[in-house]
Amino acid sequence: MPVLQLKALTRTFGAFKAVDNVDLLIRDGEFVSLLGPSGCGKTTTLRMIAGFTDPTAGSIEVDGRVLSSASGSLPPEKRGMSMIFQSYAIWPNMTVGQNVGFGLEIRKIPADQAKKRIAEVLDVVQMGHLADRYPAELSGGQQQRVALARAIVVNPAVLLLDEPLSNLDANLREEMRSEIRRLHEALKITTVYVTHDQAEAMATSDRIAVMNKGRIEQVDAPYIVYSRPKTRFVAGFIGRTNFITAKREAGAVRFDGFAIPADRFSDLPGIADLTFSLRPQSLKLERTAATINGRLPIAGQVTKRVFLGEHWDYTFQPVNSGLHLKVAAAPSDVFEVGSSAVLALDPALLVAIE
Amino acid sequence: MTDTTIGQDRGQASIQVPRPAAEQSRTFDWTLLVWLLFAAILVLIVVNPILRLVWESVATEDGGLTLDNYVKAYSRTRYWQALINTVVMGLGTAALAAVLAVPLAWACVRTDMPGRGFVRLSVLAAFIIPPYLSAVGWVLLAGPNSGWLNKVWMALTGAPHGIFNIYSLAGLITIMGLHLFFFIFVFTSSALELVSSEMEDAANVLGAGPVKTAFKITLPLITPAIIGGLIIIFLQSIALFGVPAIIAIPARYPVVTTQLTEFFSNNRVDLAAAYALPLLLITMSLLGLQRWMLARKGFTVVGGKGGERRLVKLGAWRWVMFGYALLVSVLAVFMPLTVLIQAAFSKAWGRGFAFDNLTLSHVNFILFEHQGAVPALVRSILYAGTAAFAALALALVIAYIVKRNLLKGGQVLAFLCMAPFVIPGIILAIGFYAAYAPPPLALAGTALIIIVAFTTRLLPIAYQNSVAGLSSIHVEMEEAVRILGGGRWLAVRRVVAPLLKRSLVGAWILIFVPACQELSTAIFLSGPKNRVLSVLIFDFSEEGKFEQLAVLGGLLLIITVIIVAIGFRIVGRDFMLRRQ
Numbered sequence: 001m002p003v004l005q006l007k008a009l010t011r012t013f014g015a016f017k018a019v020d021n022v023d024l025l026i027r028d029g030e031f032v033s034l035l036g037p038s039g040c041g042k043t044t045t046l047r048m049i050a051g052f053t054d055p056t057a058g059s060i061e062v063d064g065r066v067l068s069s070a071s072g073s074l075p076p077e078k079r080g081m082s083m084i085f086q087s088y089a090i091w092p093n094m095t096v097g098q099n100v101g102f103g104l105e106i107r108k109i110p111a112d113q114a115k116k117r118i119a120e121v122l123d124v125v126q127m128g129h130l131a132d133r134y135p136a137e138l139s140g141g142q143q144q145r146v147a148l149a150r151a152i153v154v155n156p157a158v159l160l161l162d163e164p165l166s167n168l169d170a171n172l173r174e175e176m177r178s179e180i181r182r183l184h185e186a187l188k189i190t191t192v193y194v195t196h197d198q199a200e201a202m203a204t205s206d207r208i209a210v211m212n213k214g215r216i217e218q219v220d221a222p223y224i225v226y227s228r229p230k231t232r233f234v235a236g237f238i239g240r241t242n243f244i245t246a247k248r249e250a251g252a253v254r255f256d257g258f259a260i261p262a263d264r265f266s267d268l269p270g271i272a273d274l275t276f277s278l279r280p281q282s283l284k285l286e287r288t289a290a291t292i293n294g295r296l297p298i299a300g301q302v303t304k305r306v307f308l309g310e311h312w313d314y315t316f317q318p319v320n321s322g323l324h325l326k327v328a329a330a331p332s333d334v335f336e337v338g339s340s341a342v343l344a345l346d347p348a349l350l351v352a353i354e
Numbered sequence: 355m356t357d358t359t360i361g362q363d364r365g366q367a368s369i370q371v372p373r374p375a376a377e378q379s380r381t382f383d384w385t386l387l388v389w390l391l392f393a394a395i396l397v398l399i400v401v402n403p404i405l406r407l408v409w410e411s412v413a414t415e416d417g418g419l420t421l422d423n424y425v426k427a428y429s430r431t432r433y434w435q436a437l438i439n440t441v442v443m444g445l446g447t448a449a450l451a452a453v454l455a456v457p458l459a460w461a462c463v464r465t466d467m468p469g470r471g472f473v474r475l476s477v478l479a480a481f482i483i484p485p486y487l488s489a490v491g492w493v494l495l496a497g498p499n500s501g502w503l504n505k506v507w508m509a510l511t512g513a514p515h516g517i518f519n520i521y522s523l524a525g526l527i528t529i530m531g532l533h534l535f536f537f538i539f540v541f542t543s544s545a546l547e548l549v550s551s552e553m554e555d556a557a558n559v560l561g562a563g564p565v566k567t568a569f570k571i572t573l574p575l576i577t578p579a580i581i582g583g584l585i586i587i588f589l590q591s592i593a594l595f596g597v598p599a600i601i602a603i604p605a606r607y608p609v610v611t612t613q614l615t616e617f618f619s620n621n622r623v624d625l626a627a628a629y630a631l632p633l634l635l636i637t638m639s640l641l642g643l644q645r646w647m648l649a650r651k652g653f654t655v656v657g658g659k660g661g662e663r664r665l666v667k668l669g670a671w672r673w674v675m676f677g678y679a680l681l682v683s684v685l686a687v688f689m690p691l692t693v694l695i696q697a698a699f700s701k702a703w704g705r706g707f708a709f710d711n712l713t714l715s716h717v718n719f720i721l722f723e724h725q726g727a728v729p730a731l732v733r734s735i736l737y738a739g740t741a742a743f744a745a746l747a748l749a750l751v752i753a754y755i756v757k758r759n760l761l762k763g764g765q766v767l768a769f770l771c772m773a774p775f776v777i778p779g780i781i782l783a784i785g786f787y788a789a790y791a792p793p794p795l796a797l798a799g800t801a802l803i804i805i806v807a808f809t810t811r812l813l814p815i816a817y818q819n820s821v822a823g824l825s826s827i828h829v830e831m832e833e834a835v836r837i838l839g840g841g842r843w844l845a846v847r848r849v850v851a852p853l854l855k856r857s858l859v860g861a862w863i864l865i866f867v868p869a870c871q872e873l874s875t876a877i878f879l880s881g882p883k884n885r886v887l888s889v890l891i892f893d894f895s896e897e898g899k900f901e902q903l904a905v906l907g908g909l910l911l912i913i914t915v916i917i918v919a920i921g922f923r924i925v926g927r928d929f930m931l932r933r934q
């Protein structure tokens with residue numbers, strides 16, 4: 001049963017298309033991230049879902065009911081959603097308990113019930129002992145937890161988050177993103193999460209919608225977005241990758257310096273000029289071809305290397321080829337610059353992109 | 355229109371699904387009505403008085419157009435002379451104010467001069483003593499022969515005549531400079547607070563000493579602020595009514611405001627209007643100039659983030675600096691205040707400090723016997739308080755509309771709110787008189803006309819403060835209320851209002867205090883039934899009843915100090931010394 005559907009959603013500011021013809025279907029209880037670089041229209045999309053911004057074309061529907069369209073929108077207060085803002089927007093004139101209880105008060109929940117519910121939710125976010133504090137007396141992470149509690153206490157139909165972790169330091173960010181995921185597993189609230197941080201999106205989401213220049217380029221589960229990017233933008237934005245071009249020939253695909261039989265690929269578009277994305281992590285350097293089984297051996301030499309602590313960053317040049325491929329290797333796999341090596345390539349990991 | 359539940363019920367209070375948008379009827383666009391309402395109010399209180407002023411200046415009796423009034427208003431050398439005199443006075447005042455304020459501001463912000471807090475307080479005190487009151491104080495101090503300073507001089511030297519004469523251009527400039535230097539002080543300190551020590555260190559490293567650094571690096575950085583302050587002081591001084599009326603008339607040094615009064619009291623509102631318009635034009639163009647200057651990029655160096663600031667160590671010079679600061683406070687605050695207090699409790703102020711000269715009879719007379727004094731006091735508080743509320747309420751709603759982009763054309767409303775800033779009080783008064791004194795409204799002599807005129811006059815301060823207050827509240831604070839199901843009104847009531855409370859109290863005081871002391875506008879609009887304290891004080895000065903005047907002035911000061919002290923408690927000590 002679909003809960004939230006964006007249909008050809010478009011928003012322009014003057015002549016500028018901030019959100020361009022976005023289609024997205026978010027299922028009940030699903031956690032979907034909008035991931036993309038700064039200015040790609042994530043916040044604008046989220047604010048349209050919340051009802052703070054009206055679309056210029058297209059619509060937003062919940063269970064088939066139109067909430068927003070170019071001809072009129074339901075105001076935010078009537079949507080039964082919750083939102084966590086980038087600034088947290090915790091009300092400094094109210095205590096933690098009052099902040100969390102405000103949504104219940106608006107819904108006219110009787111005081112005794114509300115009190116129980118507030119305590120329950122504050123416990124969920126591990127803030128039960130701080131209910132009487134004022135926001136000014138809280139740390140950034142604690143404020144974040146209050147914002148979370150305030151948003152989930154009303155059992156929203158949809159939970160919206162706009163870069164909720166961008167103001168926190170790195171450690172806290174990691175802690176809070178597993179916290180957000182944990183809460184989602186427990187409550188299964190339909191969630192739209194805006195971020196420009198791919199690790200955050202990966203760690204929290206059921207599916208990621210990658211946005212670029214107002215458009216959605218791909219919507220898939222995190223590991224698919226990573227391993228099977230559909231477009232050059234998605235492949236380049238998420239993780240590091242090698243882009244290599246190739247030509248389709250009879251029965252084979254010809255790269256610069258080597259060719260691979262066509263039947264070794266999982267799916268090949270039927271066009272002559274191809275571009276592939278190849279993750280450095282999906283490549284392996286070996287000393288001799290003998291150790292490679294099942295993969296294609298490509299001879300060449302190491303032209304550059306950088307040690308990054310958790311792994312080596314090699315640049316590998318195949319024999320008779322102008323390609324310079326980035327290859328990641330474990331710290332113990334040491335190759336000198338200039339030494340010959342064999343690259344183990346699994347054609348199934350070559351992803352053809354548009 | 356039945357409510358249904360979204361998703362599964364997860365065991366908690368179920369969430370009501372909103373009604374579908376399709377059912378919403380597109381209702382009448384009420385925003386236009388709101389805009390019209392506020393535009394109408396602003397036209398009534400801002401635009402109409404000025405239009406009437408312009409109209410009076412060019413209209414003939416039978417409704418035709420004429421430039422006659424302009425010819426008359428500028429045909430006599432006396433009228434021209436007043437204009438030139440005014441400019442000279444304004445320039446002199448601005449120059450004196452800069453000499454007084456810039457060293458003090460630098461010493462208070464950037465050096466280890468002792469008693470910096472005390473100096474700041476005296477600067478504030480110099481400003482909250484109404485200028486007409488210090489003018490009277492200075493008459494008692496430096497009136498020809500009879501003034502205290504002259505008596506001391508004659509006693510010390512045996513000279514037959516005193517050497518000071520307050521009834522002179524120099525006297526006029528001294529009194530105004532000692533009151534208005536506040537503005538340069540505030541502008542300059544704010545600018546200095548943004549100059550980081552690193553900029554000065556850079557010069558020191560290159561071998562410049564502290565004095566050279568101050569002149570070569572620091573001074574140029576704050577020059578735009580100083581010039582801005584000079585312009586404000588020039589404009590304030592040429593628009594001031596009380597000091598010239600007390601000093602310039604006996605000095606036979608006519609200025610524009612005294613000339614305007616003369617036209618006005620001869621019932622020639624048309625001539626007054628024609629004569630006032632150049633003053634309005636000067637004000638508008640100078641303020642335009644100031645804006646243009648501040649907008650230029652030289653100032654943005656100062657606008658950057660401050661960086662670290664260390665205090666300059668003055669060594670023995672710190673005492674010289676403190677001596678200078680002390681001298682300024684003595685001249686601006688303590689001397690005028692002392693002689694006024696002495697007068698308030700003396701049988702005759704000229705007989706000096708002696709026990710047999712002490713009396714409470716003036717206090718008694720003002721509080722219990724004089725018919726007009728207590729009512730005037732009550733009116734001052736009432737009118738100023740009401741005007742402050744009205745100005746703030748109006749400004750706040752408009753600022754909210756503009757900041758939250760609720761209406762198209764909000765900027766027009768904002769512009770009208772700020773427009774009275776360029777209208778000198780005396781011109782506003784003539785405009786109000788022309789617009790609302792005659793029938794059909796016939797508001798002359800009523801409380802309403804004074805309250806509304808005060809409201810108009812202080813609307814810009816109210817608007818600036820409202821915008822500043824609202825800017826400090828993140829929009830998301832309100833959006834958080836709305837997404838949880840509260841309407842805009844609930845967001846305003848439960849979040850915006852409580853968060854604005856403190857800055858609104860500050861703003862109210864910033865409006866109330868000047869309104870309570872206001873003379874330039876009130877003098878033209880008041881009659882026997884709506885006479886406020888400032889006007890009564892001015893009447894007493896014309897009659898030479900300085901002892902009773904001193905008691906009245908004391909009352910006004912006591913109210914002012916109480917209100918300002920409350921402000922200190924609630925909003926913090928700095929709220930009046932910040933650049934608005």
Ligand SMILES: Nc1ncnc2c1ncn2[C@@H]1O[C@H](COP(=O)(O)OP(=O)(O)OP(=O)(O)O)[C@@H](O)[C@H]1O
Nearest residue numbers: 013017018036037038039040041042043044045196
């Ligand atoms: N009210 C507005 N008026 C004009 N342009 C706007 C407005 N709001 C957003 N934009 C523009 O629309 C584009 C998308 O903005 P949006 O805030 O949605 O980006 P974002 O993806 O959230 O970026 P970030 O990661 O920086 O928050 C930007 O180029 C922005 O300048």
Ligand SMILES: [Mg+2]
Nearest residue numbers: 042043044163
């Ligand atoms: Mg954003």
